Amino acid sequence: MKSEKIKEETAKVIAKWANKRGSLIMALHDIQNAFGYIPWVAMEVVSDTLHVPMGQIYSVVTFYHFFKLKSPGKIIISCCDGTACHLKGSESILSALQNALGIQAGQTTPDGMFHLQVVRCMGCCGLAPIVVANGETHGRVQPAEVSKLVAEWRKKAETMP
Numbered sequence: 001m002k003s004e005k006i007k008e009e010t011a012k013v014i015a016k017w018a019n020k021r022g023s024l025i026m027a028l029h030d031i032q033n034a035f036g037y038i039p040w041v042a043m044e045v046v047s048d049t050l051h052v053p054m055g056q057i058y059s060v061v062t063f064y065h066f067f068k069l070k071s072p073g074k075i076i077i078s079c080c081d082g083t084a085c086h087l088k089g090s091e092s093i094l095s096a097l098q099n100a101l102g103i104q105a106g107q108t109t110p111d112g113m114f115h116l117q118v119v120r121c122m123g124c125c126g127l128a129p130i131v132v133a134n135g136e137t138h139g140r141v142q143p144a145e146v147s148k149l150v151a152e153w154r155k156k157a158e159t160m161p
């Protein structure tokens with residue numbers, strides 16, 4: 001994903017934490033949910049928005065094993081399992097994704113193309129169940145369309161450096 005797009009997405013994702021003290025870790029969690037890792041440019045947006053020095057953000061990101069500084073795959077697929085998505089069948093979407101990709105949630109395909117993760121509510125419950133691939137939201141996903149989506153993402157991943 002291009003840095004400008006990452007900056008734009010990050011600004012949206014962390015807007016709710018802008019004037020809240022002590023929200024650095026929550027903001028970083030939301031960023032990792034959105035991208036699958038913490039891009040450097042996202043940390044810069046966090047620094048500007050929450051008025052926290054870059055050094056402090058970097059210390060937090062490297063202290064907690066949960067946070068990743070490198071993208072674990074070319075395409076990060078986030079399957080939402082927040083309440084609304086869960087009620088609308090996110091479990092069967094996750095299972096279809098796992099079958100189509102041949103990996104479990106939290107894993108990366110051996111070719112490094114896809115990383116699959118389960119995330120909590122991503123703020124678009126009206127579109128539940130949702131799957132987000134590299135920041136692009138797919139709403140009202142049905143298990144039957146998962147293999148078509150994976151084929152589309154594979155084509156995209158093949159053109160990525």
Ligand code: FES
Pocket residue numbers: 080081082083084085086120121122123124125126128129130
């Ligand atoms: S529960 Fe999935 S977007 Fe809110």
